[in-house]
Amino acid sequence: MPIYSSRQQNLAEQMSEEPVSMSNWKDWRWQLKNSIQRLETFENLLGIRFQEKERKKIDLTLKRFPLSITPYYLSLIDTSDYKNDPVYLQAFPSPAELEIGKNDMVDPLAEDKDSPAKGITHRYPDRVLFHVSNVCSMYCRHCTRKRKVGDVDFIPDQNQIREGLDYIRNNPVIRDVLLSGGDPLMLPDHYLDWILTELRQIEHVEIIRIGSRMPVVLPYRINDDLVKMLQKHQPVWLNTHFNHPREITASSRQALRLLADGGIPLGNQSVLLAGVNDCPRIMRSLVHKLVENRVRPYYLYQCDLSEGLSHFRTPVGKGVEIMESLIGHTSGFSVPTYVIDAPGGGGKIPLTPNYLISLSTNKVVLRNYEGVITTYQEPEKYESNFCDRKCDECHLQLKLEDADEYCSTGIERLLADYDKTISLTPIDNDRFERRNND
Numbered sequence: 001m002p003i004y005s006s007r008q009q010n011l012a013e014q015m016s017e018e019p020v021s022m023s024n025w026k027d028w029r030w031q032l033k034n035s036i037q038r039l040e041t042f043e044n045l046l047g048i049r050f051q052e053k054e055r056k057k058i059d060l061t062l063k064r065f066p067l068s069i070t071p072y073y074l075s076l077i078d079t080s081d082y083k084n085d086p087v088y089l090q091a092f093p094s095p096a097e098l099e100i101g102k103n104d105m106v107d108p109l110a111e112d113k114d115s116p117a118k119g120i121t122h123r124y125p126d127r128v129l130f131h132v133s134n135v136c137s138m139y140c141r142h143c144t145r146k147r148k149v150g151d152v153d154f155i156p157d158q159n160q161i162r163e164g165l166d167y168i169r170n171n172p173v174i175r176d177v178l179l180s181g182g183d184p185l186m187l188p189d190h191y192l193d194w195i196l197t198e199l200r201q202i203e204h205v206e207i208i209r210i211g212s213r214m215p216v217v218l219p220y221r222i223n224d225d226l227v228k229m230l231q232k233h234q235p236v237w238l239n240t241h242f243n244h245p246r247e248i249t250a251s252s253r254q255a256l257r258l259l260a261d262g263g264i265p266l267g268n269q270s271v272l273l274a275g276v277n278d279c280p281r282i283m284r285s286l287v288h289k290l291v292e293n294r295v296r297p298y299y300l301y302q303c304d305l306s307e308g309l310s311h312f313r314t315p316v317g318k319g320v321e322i323m324e325s326l327i328g329h330t331s332g333f334s335v336p337t338y339v340i341d342a343p344g345g346g347g348k349i350p351l352t353p354n355y356l357i358s359l360s361t362n363k364v365v366l367r368n369y370e371g372v373i374t375t376y377q378e379p380e381k382y383e384s385n386f387c388d389r390k391c392d393e394c395h396l397q398l399k400l401e402d403a404d405e406y407c408s409t410g411i412e413r414l415l416a417d418y419d420k421t422i423s424l425t426p427i428d429n430d431r432f433e434r435r436n437n438d
């Protein structure tokens with residue numbers, strides 16, 4: 001398949017008075033400059049025409065949630081059945097976005113609340129999200145940060161980035177920094193290089209991750225220069241966002257190959273979207289194509305409760321059904337973890353079908369993917385260790401400095417032998433409030 005298809009050639013010719021060469025088309029800046037943001041342009045390029053009533057509704061939607069799509073991503077739309085096309089559905093506004101459900105939330109993940117410094121979301125003990133860009137090359141209709149899309153005030157300048165860097169520098173618990181946004185790869189190489197250099201000078205930052213949809217919507221952004229720059233700051237991991245097998249094209253394969261050959265480990269985070277990929281066969285085909293291109297499926301997200309996404313939401317049962325169709329049926333590393341990002345900021349909660357049927361002190365009863373019910377015999381002898389966290393005296397050899405700095409939280413803490421906590425209680429528990437009043 002040629003990287004520059006006749007479809008793309010046609011589009012390019014329509015877009016510009018001047019001749020568009022293949023090297024124009026593959027220049028990511030050309031793609032950005034020629035991003036489609038107006039309804040008329042979209043119609044003209046695809047040769048489709050919405051009815052007047054529909055256009056009015058779409059215009060209203062655009063005022064609230066703007067449109068932006070790269071010529072490359074647009075070229076993937078199958079115009080013969082565009083209303084059901086997965087690329088169209090992810091890129092083109094639907095009037096349904098204005099229907100705010102009664103359970104929708106502006107910031108369901110409480111990212112703004114869990115932000116101790118500009119651009120930082122610090123939710124988990126050892127890692128942070130660092131929003132280094134609020135711009136994207138394509139505005140995903142299902143964006144969880146929809147409230148911020150197109151918001152120019154939010155583009156962080158160098159001083160804001162410095163605040164985030166200071167926060168990370170001053171918090172030695174942070175060993176993992178996720179560059180997020182927007183899309184961090186919208187930044188010019190030299191700017192990203194600067195951020196990565198600063199981060200690398202912080203001793204406790206062990207790994208850096210980049211979350212970017214560029215391999216999907218603007219694969220030409222991934223070029224030799226970028227990969228060379230990223231390599232200076234290893235270990236750097238990159239997570240991207242393919243939602244449908246049709247997004248895997250010659251150009252995106254090439255982008256993934258450059259990254260993988262450059263030694264950047266790749267992961268994928270999909271969102272389960274009604275009408276796009278809520279189908280076990282589609283998801284199976286997607287994960288197979290991903291691993292073929294050395295991308296490890298990482299998360300499958302339940303669509304969250306952000307405003308304007310209700311038409312994309314599926315029941316949780318659909319996600320569990322998809323997991324049931326993957327686990328055991330295909331290679332273990334092709335199976336993502338299905339998660340709900342907890343409303344209110346609880347973080348990602350994994351969901352899997354149940355495989356544990358029952359247990360006694362001697363036996364565990366399990367079922368497999370085929371429905372076979374089986375038993376596992378517990379060991380007759382197991383010397384249970386009482387863990388007092390005196391790792392120096394333990395026969396299990398950890399022998400690492402700092403080993404005792406670790407402090408457990410949550411359910412892990414309830415299980416710990418060395419901790420006297422016997423229950424976790426919500427702060428507004430009525431029963432405890434009565435006790436306090438006594």
Ligand SMILES: *Cc1c(COP(=O)(O)O)cnc(C)c1O
Pocket residue numbers: 121122123124127128129178348
């Ligand atoms: C998803 C997320 C992370 C990273 O979580 P992992 O499970 O380690 O990939 C970190 N911080 C925030 C706020 C997140 O939403």
